[in-house]
Amino acid sequence: MPALPASSSFTGSTVTEAQFKQAVTDQREFLASLLGADGSVSTALATVGALGAGYASKTAAYTLISQDRGRLIDCFGAFTLSLSAASSLGAGFTVAVRNSGSGIITIDPSGSELIDGQATISCAPGESFVLCCTGAAWRTVGRMVTNTFATDEYVKQSFSLFQTFGSLASNASKSVGATNYLIWSSYYGNQWSRGTYYTNMFYTSGSGKSLVVINVGNCRITIWNYSSSKSMQINLTGVINCANDDTYAFQIRRDGVTVGTYGSYSGRITRTVDFGSFTVAPNSTSTFDLYGSILNGSGGDSLYVNSFTATFQQFV
Numbered sequence: 001m002p003a004l005p006a007s008s009s010f011t012g013s014t015v016t017e018a019q020f021k022q023a024v025t026d027q028r029e030f031l032a033s034l035l036g037a038d039g040s041v042s043t044a045l046a047t048v049g050a051l052g053a054g055y056a057s058k059t060a061a062y063t064l065i066s067q068d069r070g071r072l073i074d075c076f077g078a079f080t081l082s083l084s085a086a087s088s089l090g091a092g093f094t095v096a097v098r099n100s101g102s103g104i105i106t107i108d109p110s111g112s113e114l115i116d117g118q119a120t121i122s123c124a125p126g127e128s129f130v131l132c133c134t135g136a137a138w139r140t141v142g143r144m145v146t147n148t149f150a151t152d153e154y155v156k157q158s159f160s161l162f163q164t165f166g167s168l169a170s171n172a173s174k175s176v177g178a179t180n181y182l183i184w185s186s187y188y189g190n191q192w193s194r195g196t197y198y199t200n201m202f203y204t205s206g207s208g209k210s211l212v213v214i215n216v217g218n219c220r221i222t223i224w225n226y227s228s229s230k231s232m233q234i235n236l237t238g239v240i241n242c243a244n245d246d247t248y249a250f251q252i253r254r255d256g257v258t259v260g261t262y263g264s265y266s267g268r269i270t271r272t273v274d275f276g277s278f279t280v281a282p283n284s285t286s287t288f289d290l291y292g293s294i295l296n297g298s299g300g301d302s303l304y305v306n307s308f309t310a311t312f313q314q315f316v
Contacts, residue, residue, distance in 0.1 A: 078103025246297025
């Protein structure tokens with residue numbers, strides 16, 4: 001393409017007829033290369049690469065080239081639409097893509113270049129968007145990102161919440177325990193078993209004998225996490241009716257191992273205890289038990305658990 005002639009090529013006082021004719025010819029060739037040979041609007045728009053000025057139908061693997069600038073690439077089938085190097089197409093290169101077929105069109109940039117920060121993206125049936133080159137990478141305009149929905153990972157996380165908490169709601173929770181659920185007890189006048197922690201089996205003592213009693217219900221919550229990549233974070237709390245004039249404490253045991261001791265507390269009160277946050281690893285199950293103990297004080301005391309609650313926080 002010849003350069004655009006300077007004004008002096010036409011108006012200079014020493015310009016010869018031959019030079020003037022050459023300047024006119026160069027100007028004609030410059031405009032033709034810029035706007036197309038026939039001078040029509042449609043040709044001009046297609047030549048400058050105006051978006052939507054061209055159309056191309058593709059049914060098999062294809063690589064976008066500079067001549068595709070501004071075209072609608074209409075895809076039918078299931079194949080890969082490759083992109084030439086961003087540096088060769090240049091910043092501002094723009095093309096529209098539509099999937100008019102029933103298969104998935106995979107859009108693959110050159111080499112290690114990325115599109116929307118990913119190695120490849122997919123164009124689903126009926127989907128369309130614009131590809132824009134930055135000179136080093138690619139961006140899309142009008143593409144609806146749906147990677148947080150209807151994926152295998154999303155389904156697994158949803159099933160984890162539903163099985164564990166019976167709900168998909170934010171801050172879903174599950175509680176066990178009841179106002180008559182005794183986790184520690186001793187008869188009047190006895191100090192036995194103080195400092196020992198009990199949960200779904202509690203200890204009673206009297207008349208020089210000890211008795212282990214199996215209680216109805218328990219303070220156990222099992223968490224299922226079917227996610228393959230993220231840990232489930234939960235928070236554990238308890239509402240406990242505490243002994244009269246004694247000191248008492250609690251433990252959280254995870255899969256039979258003590259992971260936290262809380263206390264000592266004192267005074268007869270219905271106390272809410274925040275045991276803090278715990279995480280359950282991807283694709284695993286953990287069981288959390290609440291244990292309680294009266295550490296010291298007079299005889300004839302007990303601990304009742306109104307509720308032991310796990311609340312979902314987030315996947316991390």
